[in-house]
Amino acid sequence: MANDTVLWEIDRRGVASVTLNRPQVNNAYNGDLIEGLHAAMDALGREAGLRLVVLRGNGKHFQAGADLAWISGVAKQPPAENERASRLTAEAIRRLDTCPVPTLALVQGGCFGGGTGIAAACDVVVASEDAIFSIAETRWGLMAGIILPQLCRAMGVRQVRRYALTGERFGAQEARRLGLAHEVCPTGGLEAAGAGIIEAVLMNAPGATTATKLRTLAAARAFIDDGELRDLIDEHARARQQPEASEGLASFREKRKPSWYPG
Known part of the structure; x- marks a missing residue:
């Protein structure tokens, strides 16, 4: 167990389960959840027999993006603390992206904002038919820069230019067509679908699997270097402290249209 917002365990086969555990807020991420992800990855990195990491969301939803109440609080903090929140978030996504063992995301219900980034950073994504996706940060005057590379x-x-600029929601089959999900299973069938993928990975040699994953990322020029990461963090942190973010978050709290909506 990492902390009560992120649970983890590893079985005798070397298959780790990492579970996002804030079901009362649809697993929306806040500082505790981000730090829990880091703690889980730290702990799993010390497991010599680790073969695969499976990510799940506890409850009805996989991960519903940022906890907007937390975001509002962070935005009011001094610049250094605001930047620290963006750095921890960006580093968690990068660590998941470059995890040396295969990663599998099992997605049900809402997968919004940062949740889509978590999914995109995983090697394999299985979505149930009830899954709904969106990249909607701009609705709240924020921006999804940290997860846009993934x-x-x-x-x-081309598809990101549509969905990150409109904030539209799309279903599991569309996510599969776009490449965000590899497979769609019936609602309630995630564990069965995931079991087949886990079995396939376990049949492969661990060292060769790690080498293949890392070489694939290198061949695709998919590693984010420290300079690019710093730029992503700076831009992400600045956006949170702009007037548009204040207005967007206020419109969410007050259940009204933002001031930039015409008329």
């Missing part, structure tokens, strides 16, 4: 590689820049 989304562009998963979906292609």
